[in-house]
Amino acid sequence: MPDRAQNYDAVIAQYRPVVSFRVRRALGGDIPDWEDVVNEILTQVLEKVRKGEFRGESSLGTFIYTVTSRRIVDFIRQKTKILKSGPEPSVPTDPHESLEASERADQLVRHIRMLKPKYRDVLFLFYFQELPREEVALKLGITPAKVSERLHYAQKLLRKKIKK
């Protein structure tokens, strides 16, 4: 039994990144409570698993997702009447961004600027102006499938450059 408990600890700990992502997106990365909420969620999941409340009827990921979603709703209800369901339409920014993350951002800026114009254009129109694929295609005189292809390729290139 102790071995099983330790195993669960390790397994559940692997979900920290995805729980953190979900919580930060829902609450905003610069709300100081977000890390506490993540810790509460993982602790709650571990307790429920130890008590036998996770019976394997769904996957562990689904179980953790359900606990996470409920905790987020409870947190928001407690804190505010106006729902902050994530920064709209943008992405959470974190004032405590690590130096590593900041350097990665600088790298990304450089690499995006070095992309060929045809890739930069789709990134600008699709992600910055948030135009639908069809409109991006119209503006650039290409097909929507080509837009998807260029987005996919640009993302792939950037990931490769960052990994280096």
Add this chain to the structure above:
Amino acid sequence: MSSCPHSKYIDDYLLNRLGEKEKMRFEEHFFNCRTCFEDLKAREEVLRVIKNRSEEIFARDRDADTEKAGVGETRRALRFKPWWAAAAAAAAAALLLIMYLPHRPELPPVFTLGEDEAVRGESLELLSPAGESEAAPRAFEWRPLSRKARYILSLYDGELIWSGETEDTRLDLPGEIRERLKPGRIYFWQVKAYSPPGTLITSSQKAEFRFDKD
């Protein structure tokens, strides 16, 4: 890159284009799919950089193109010696400016860091309904932006149940939709503002409301 069939939802999720049910399904999926989650994180990082540092990434290209065109013009202009040529050039420039200013291309939205989060452009403040009330709302109201905009309102109860559009800052809830709202249930609503050409200017946070009885 992900070979999972669900990866096609990643961009729509990041750009808040999925309906509530689709969003929840995709969120549940990436809690179970490492490939999609890694892809999601990577794209979110790119999106964040593009949103927050757009001036660095895109504006310099436009400036560089303008500069290249301008240098040649300046060299040719300096060859004119007579004073009247300089005066004529200044007058022409002033005239062009007067003609151009009303038609200048729409500026990209500015990103500012508010107290709680990064917001796009001006913040769009929702006024009512919010929180608890005695009856189902008859209309939705919000503060106007400082510029002309077209507003699209979406009403949710876990999934999208109604959407309306206006150039005003108030939208009446159709009677048939209002009748379907249930007391005690939590509803969410959100407004997005678009420029006349159709570019998203800003988006409000989601507000929730609930009513006791009708």
